[in-house]
Amino acid sequence: MHHAHIDKFAYQDSFIHRLDSRTKFAVLLVFTAVVISLPRTSPGILTCYAIGPFAILVWAKIPLRFVFKHILLVSPFVLVLALSCPLYDKAPVTVAFGPLIWKTSFGWMRCFTILAKFIVTMLALIALVSTTRFNDLLNGLQRLRLPKLLIVQLGFLYRYIFVLIDRAHRILRARAGRKLRNLGFKTELRIAAGMLGSLLVRSIDNAEHISIAMQARGFDGNWRTISKLQIRRADYIFAIAAAFFLLVLHFFVKPAVL
């Protein structure tokens, strides 16, 4: 079965693609921390911060349609949080954007800030995973001494999520082929529980087999891989450019906008 993989553009070649995963991850981490720490009522400044990841995506030739499609995919979770803000914070506030001045509430300001922060950080995250092979990313995280267990779990998640999705699709197809009438909410719920149970049992079965395959190849609890990662001059240039971009925004653009 065909799946749209999040890292399907990671196998392209560009300056950004060739950077060490550790450099890109460190820059993403700092960028995300800076964006999250921006005042909750300043959606305007976030457009300036979006320039960075947007430029990287364009430079790495990642189709913007793909980027926005993935942002839309995960947006429902944030939308619920953002849209609840205007309900509990109705304090009035006057907003100015260039020559335009209008009145709104702090709740709506918060709502737009949350959405803008989400979009900007997602742009940065997609820029990272679309220009870095997942395996290199895991190797980078391992070299950055992130917990081994977390890396192993991320690796398994990436490897088996599609196997699980395929299996779920097959179960749903089998159900659709035999469901000839409306069964009512309660029965549907019972069937759904059965399907989830079946998926769980089969996943446990898979896990047992994977454990056998790992032990058969000498796995003793230590995760060993060969890493070809290397910090080059391009990585220093990229890190310095990213730092310069963030400092300019912080000391010159942010005071002017806020």
Next chain:
Amino acid sequence: MPKAIELRNFSYSYPDGTVALSDITLSIEHSQRVALIGPNGAGKSTLLLAMAGFVKGTGKAFIDGLEINRKNLKKIHTLLGSCLENPDDQLFMPRLFDDIAFGPLNMGLEAEQVQARVTDALRTVGLVDMADKAPHHLSAGQKRAAAIATILSMAPKIITLDEPDGSLDPRNRKNLLKLLAGLPQTLVIATCNMNFAAVIADRAVLLDKGHIIADGDAKEIMYDLELMTEYGLEVPTALHSKNKMSR
């Protein structure tokens, strides 16, 4: 010289009491190609697991003269490579290269040696250009070949394969047969496909309900129409046609 595999009165029952293997006595010489044949539920896969030390039963089991026990298990896994039925279980790393390097790295080999073994294994199975691919991007035939490469990179003396021809189209099955035919190792292959077994094996062991029913020359056993029919198996098509023709 010790036998490649030796089981003496080996029995195993599942936790619910169902007998999976009953009083199995079997010895396999080095470089033999043995097909474990039998209907579904005969105990073929369990026997392969027993050979790799993954099921603990009663009786004795030896790999290349080394008794299968907790102390020897790591050494046994360098002598005997197990290829599971589902390649998705065998290929668990995000990148094919790392999957094939997984065994050699756990054996404590240096990075250069690992690199050389991975390249050799990929060349043997014809997947040199696929090293950087994620396993879920491979076709069924490529996954099967890659699963065998994960074992070959450890350079074991013995290879066990569980239903290696499952879900393969005729072209991929032919490629797999060609690959297996070229391997110098002792091969133990569990299969229900008699056409596949007839091509690759020089010895057949027929199992049913955990018992060895017949053990001997592959052709003699698989060409025995009465025996095959009794245990719900088929005579290999090529041979069957030959029998018909002779009549």
